[in-house]
Amino acid sequence: MAKVETKRRGRTPDKEPVASAYRAPALEKGLDILELLASQAEGLTLSQIAQRLARSVQEVYRVVLSLERRGYVRRDEDDSFQLSMKLFDLASNHLPVKRLLQSALPLLDRLATRVEQVVVISIIEGQETRVVMVADNPAPIGFRVRVGTQRPVFKTASGRVLLAFQPESYRQKLVRELAEASSENDKQANRYIAAVEEIRKRGYEFVSGETLGGITDISYPVLDANGVAMAALTMPYLVWVENNVQLKDAAQQLYECAASLSEEIGGHLPQPDLSGLKS
Incomplete structure (x- = not known):
């Protein structure tokens, strides 16, 4: 019985909740935004970013501003956002x-x-x-x-x-x-x-x-x-x-x-x- 129990604990499905527990939602939002902007020929506004990522404006607002402050995105005159060259650097x-x-x-x-x-x-x-x-x-x-x-x-x-x-x-x-x-x-x-x-x-x-x-x-x-x-x-x-x-x-x-x-x-x-x- 002990052998069977040990084998069950080693199954791959039992490991999935552990991996999920180590996710970083804010980081994933930032990466989603960078990947989205990288695929666009033109800039996107906050509302467009939120819409295309199926998130609320409030969810993406702070992340976009953080990316702008760190130099990864830049804001155009029409308040749309584009990737800067920092990722290239x-x-x-x-x-x-x-x-x-x-x-x-x-x-x-x-x-x-x-x-x-x-x-x-x-x-x-x-x-x-x-x-x-x-x-x-x-x-x-x-x-x-x-x-x-x-x-x-x-x-x-x-x-x-x-x-x-x-x-x-x-x-x-x-x-x-x-x-x-x-x-x-x-x-x-x-x-x-x-x-x-x-x-x-x-x-x-x-x-x-x-x-x-x-x-x-x-x-x-x-x-x-x-x-x-x-x-x-x-x-x-x-x-x-x-x-x-x-x-x-x-x-x-x-x-x-x-x-x-x-x-x-x-x-x-x-x-x-x-x-x-x-x-």
């Missing part, structure tokens, strides 16, 4: 990102030496990109990119690549924010969306003469296990007479470096079609 301090940067430096240095070009890693910060790592061109002729440089997302190849490989809801939300911030209309926002969709389909971005004449920017995403760009690997390819590495070859080597870095954080970067690049 936390993710940037997470081990996979640190491992990425630690692994990147020797790879970037070797690549810059082989192709005699500058190679940079950038991340997205709100409506801007920030350069977080630079491997300088070892050749006697070149130009300099400074660590910490910030540029508007749509003004750089790296920014457009980073945006193209973000989750769809976040991507479209940020595109519309960028269009509104520059007083551009929905038509322009739709053009932005089409542009990043084309980059996503192609797998990389390349543009000539955007920053300086004679330079073609080539940029690939560094993808995590969910296919989200944690960073962009970019080469501002400088055309000069003594460089024996042609554009297409440099672009292929840049891809191989981006693919290796993606593998470091559990991602996979498919081989793109580079036939559109001139040799």
Whole structure:
């Protein structure tokens, strides 16, 4: 009889009430709100949040204000709430990102030496990109990119690549924010969306003469296990007479470096079609 009693106590169903007792309702409300806002292209008011979570306004009011005070959500002029970039900042301090940067430096240095070009890693910060790592061109002729440089997302190849490989809801939300911030209309926002969709389909971005004449920017995403760009690997390819590495070859080597870095954080970067690049 004692044996039977012991066996009954060990059954899985008997453990369920214990697990339920350790739930944190306030924390779960906060997580529900963050997950809801992350899935929206536009902000939500308190009443909309409450309605979509099937809760009362009173239930979500204090939680939303706490999230706002801690910087996880921001309030717009119409009293709607959107996610801030704080969760991204936390993710940037997470081990996979640190491992990425630690692994990147020797790879970037070797690549810059082989192709005699500058190679940079950038991340997205709100409506801007920030350069977080630079491997300088070892050749006697070149130009300099400074660590910490910030540029508007749509003004750089790296920014457009980073945006193209973000989750769809976040991507479209940020595109519309960028269009509104520059007083551009929905038509322009739709053009932005089409542009990043084309980059996503192609797998990389390349543009000539955007920053300086004679330079073609080539940029690939560094993808995590969910296919989200944690960073962009970019080469501002400088055309000069003594460089024996042609554009297409440099672009292929840049891809191989981006693919290796993606593998470091559990991602996979498919081989793109580079036939559109001139040799």
